[in-house]
Amino acid sequence: MKAAPYEVPRPPRWENAVLVGHAGREKEHLERSMEELALLADTAGGRVVGSLVQRRGTIHPAHFIGKGKLEELKALCEEKEAELLIFDDDLSPAQVRNLETATKRKVIDRSELILDIFARRARTRESRLQVELAQLEYTLPRLMGMWKHLERQAGGIGTRGPGETQLETDRRLVRDRIAKLKESLRAVERERETQRNRRRREYRAALVGYTNAGKSTLFNALTKSDVFVENRLFATLDSTTRQMVSRERETVLMTDTVGFIRKLPHHLVASFHSTLVEAIEADTLLHVTDASDPDFRRQILAVDHVLDQILKEPRPPRLMVFNKCDRIDDETATALRAEYEGCFVVSARTGEGLDALRAELYRRSHERKLPVAG
Ligand SMILES: Nc1nc2c(ncn2[C@@H]2O[C@H](COP(=O)(O)OP(=O)(O)OP(=O)(O)O)[C@@H](O)[C@H]2O)c(=O)[nH]1
Ligand SMILES: [Mg+2]
Numbered sequence: 540m541k542a543a544p545y546e547v548p549r550p551p552r553w554e555n556a557v558l559v560g561h562a563g564r565e566k567e568h569l570e571r572s573m574e575e576l577a578l579l580a581d582t583a584g585g586r587v588v589g590s591l592v593q594r595r596g597t598i599h600p601a602h603f604i605g606k607g608k609l610e611e612l613k614a615l616c617e618e619k620e621a622e623l624l625i626f627d628d629d630l631s632p633a634q635v636r637n638l639e640t641a642t643k644r645k646v647i648d649r650s651e652l653i654l655d656i657f658a659r660r661a662r663t664r665e666s667r668l669q670v671e672l673a674q675l676e677y678t679l680p681r682l683m684g685m686w687k688h689l690e691r692q693a694g695g696i697g698t699r700g701p702g703e704t705q706l707e708t709d710r711r712l713v714r715d716r717i718a719k720l721k722e723s724l725r726a727v728e729r730e731r732e733t734q735r736n737r738r739r740r741e742y743r744a745a746l747v748g749y750t751n752a753g754k755s756t757l758f759n760a761l762t763k764s765d766v767f768v769e770n771r772l773f774a775t776l777d778s779t780t781r782q783m784v785s786r787e788r789e790t791v792l793m794t795d796t797v798g799f800i801r802k803l804p805h806h807l808v809a810s811f812h813s814t815l816v817e818a819i820e821a822d823t824l825l826h827v828t829d830a831s832d833p834d835f836r837r838q839i840l841a842v843d844h845v846l847d848q849i850l851k852e853p854r855p856p857r858l859m860v861f862n863k864c865d866r867i868d869d870e871t872a873t874a875l876r877a878e879y880e881g882c883f884v885v886s887a888r889t890g891e892g893l894d895a896l897r898a899e900l901y902r903r904s905h906e907r908k909l910p911v912a913g
Contacts, residue, residue, distance in 0.1 A: 554585070554586055554622055554623075555585075555586055555588040555619060555620055555621045555622050555623070556580050556585040556586065556587055556588065556621060556622070556623040556624070556625050557587075557588060557589045557590060557591065557612070557615055557616060557619060557621040557623070557624050557625070558573060558576050558577060558580065558587060558589070558590035558591070558624075558625050558627065559590070559591050559592070559603075559604065559612065559624055559625065559626045559627065560572065560573045560576070560590070560591075560592040560593070560626075560627040560628075561592070561593045561598055561603065561604060561626075561627070561628060562592065562593065562594045562595070563597075563598055563628065568837065569592060569594070571834050571837070572627055572801065573590060573592065573627060575800070575801070576625065576627050576649060576652075577590070578771075578772060579649070579652050579653065579656065579772060579800075580625055580652065581771075582656050582771045582772045582773065583652055583655050583656050583659070584659075585623065585625070588619040588620070588621055589615050589618075589619045589621065591604075591608065591611060591612055591615055593605060593608045598628075600634075601633070601634065601637050602634065602637050602638055602641065603626060603628075603630055603634045603638065609641060609642075612624070612642060613641070613642055616642055616644055621644060622644060622645065623644060623645045623646075623647065624638065624642060624644050624645070624646045624647070625647055625648070625649070625652055626638075626646065626647070626648045626649065627648075627649055628648065628649060628802070629648050629649065629650055629802075630646070630648045632680065632681045635647075635648075635681075649802055650677060650802070650804035650806075651677070653773075653800065653803065653804055653807065654670070654673060654674050654677060654804060654806075654807065656772065656773055657670045657673070657773060657776065657807065658670050658671075658674065660773055660774075660776050661776055662776070662777070663776075663777050664727075665724075665727050665777065665813060665814065666776040666777050666814070668720055668723050668724050668727070669724065669807075669810040669811050669813070669814065670776075670807075670810070671716075671720055672717065672720040672721065672724065672806075672810040673804065673806040673807045673809070673810040673811075674806075675713050675716060675717050675720070676717065676806040676809075676810070677804065677806050678713060679710070679713050679714070679717070682706060682709055682710050682713065724810070724812075724813055727813050728812075728813045728816065731813060731816065731817075735816075735817075735820065738780075738792055741782075741790055741791075741792045741904075742790065742791050742792065742822050742823075742900075742903065742904035742907055743791070743792045743793075743794065743820070743821045743822050743823075744791055744792070744793050744794070744821055744822065744823045744824075744825055744900055745793075745794040745796060745817060745818035745821035745823075745824055745825065746758055746793070746794065746795050746796060746818075746825050746827055747796055747799070747818050747824050747825070747826055747827070747842060747846065748798060748799070748825075748826055748827035748828060748838075748842055748860075749798060749799055749800065749827075749828065749829065749835075749838040749839075749841065749842055750772045750773050750774075750798030750799065750800050751770065751771070751772055751774075751798065751829065752798065752827045752828055752829045752838070752862060753827060753829060753862040753863055753887045753888075754775065754795055754796070754798065754827045755767065755768045755774060755775050755795050756768050756862075756887040756888065757825075757827060757860070757862060757885070757887035758779070758781070758793060758795035759887075760887045760890060760893055761783055761793055761893065761896070761897065762781040762782070762783050762793050764779070764781050766779055766795055772798070772800065773797070773798060773800075774798075775795060775796070775797055775798065776797050776814070777797075777814060778794050778795065778796050778797070778814050778815075778817045778818070779794065779795045780792055780793065780794045780795075780817065781793055783897070783900070783901075785897070785901045787901070789901040789904050789905050790904060791900045791901060791904050794817045794818060794821065796814065796815060796817065796818050797811060797814060797815070799841060799842050799845045800841065801837070801838075801841045803841075803845055805848070808845060808848055808849065812849070815849055818849075819849055819850060819851065819855075820855075821855050822855060822856075822903070822907065823855055823856055823857070823858060823900070823903060824846075824855050824856070824857045824858070825857075825858050825860050825896075826839070826842060826857050826858065826859050826860065827860045827862050828842075828859065828860065828861050828862065829862055829863050830861035830862060830863055830864055830866075830867050830871070830872075830875060830884065831863040831864075831866035831867050832863075835861075858881070858882070858883065858896075858899070859879045859881070859882035859883070860882070860883045860885060860896065861875050861879070861882055861883065861884045861885070862885055862886065862887055863886060863887075863888070864884045864885060864886045864891060864892065865886040865888055865889045865891065872884045883895060883896045883899070
């Protein structure tokens with residue numbers, strides 16, 4: 540692939556980062572969301588040196604946080620020698636500009652951080668194309684914002700200054716590049732389509748779930764493969780498919796997919812379509828959840844939210860799989876079984892519960908082959 544004619548502005552390799560959150564409408568979840576942001580920052584190679592949250596008041600249109608908090612933030616940046624500010628919520632282009640001017644620090648938001656992690660992790664041509672597309676879609680409205688700002692500065696007469704022309708060019712380059720990327724991705728999708736048609740006769744199951752839930756570990760355990768596993772976020776970006784075969788020669792095609800997260804930038808969801816198609820078209824979705832995470836209920840909701848965006852009707856049936864049961868006690872496991880009827884409580888690490896899950900998949904695969912009565 541040729542290099543992009545327009546370089547996506549990327550944050551430099553940062554060191555010291557301060558995290559900033561605003562309770563906004565979701566007061567009770569701020570703590571967890573900030574913990575997750577710290578994990579994301581760590582995954583991206585940053586060092587979190589401090590954090591600041593605003594618990595009361597509305598979101599300030601110009602600076603996102605209130606005046607008092609902004610002063611506190613400036614002092615914190617000095618004290619901790621921070622180079623980068625990471626906001627837990629999406630900022631408007633104007634807010635980024637205002638905050639950068641006020642703090643003299645680089646400012647990014649959660650979406651940009653996630654995009655950066657995806658960019659670092661993308662290995663295959665397909666995932667690179669997808670990430671670049673999402674990054675450019677994210678950048679485009681921000682370029683527009685920048686341009687409007689310059690236009691205002693230039694005033695009414697003679698606004699066709701060199702600044703504007705440059706930005707017009709940038710916008711056009713970005714748009715052209717977006718069109719090219721979409722075309723390349725369509726070609727990749729066509730290739731995959733042919734591959735899928737060949738597989739259509741087989742029973743297909745896909746692992747979906749929150750990032751770090753243990754999907755790849757489970758995939759490896761079920762299919763005896765060695766897909767990359769890591770205790771960090773977004774270890775997997777590409778779909779991998781392998782066949783499981785039972786002693787009775789029953790087969791299931793299993794696919795491992797990219798993980799989801801709260802506030803996943805919608806550009807990423809859209810541009811990962813060719814990767815996610817594997818999951819969308821499965822006969823069964825295995826929704827994998829980390830049962831040992833105190834926040835697992837909200838993670839289930841976040842995954843459902845992303846699935847709502849990508850699934851078409853009729854939806855594939857879904858099996859709930861609670862993983863990492865080696866880290867929960869028996870009572871919790873019993874309570875889960877009662878709450879989520881028909882769920883599987885397993886440990887991809889120890890192998891507990893996997894036989895039952897395999898048996899269920901082979902049973903479904905077998906059932907589908909039976910001629911429909913009537
Ligand atoms: N204790 C325990 N740890 C597990 C289990 N399954 C996975 N893990 C650990 O959880 C971490 C994440 O596992 P992955 O398999 O990479 O998770 P994933 O869902 O594929 O994550 P992404 O690809 O980032 O979305 C790793 O450190 C695994 O070793 C389990 O059953 N028990
Ligand atoms: Mg994975």
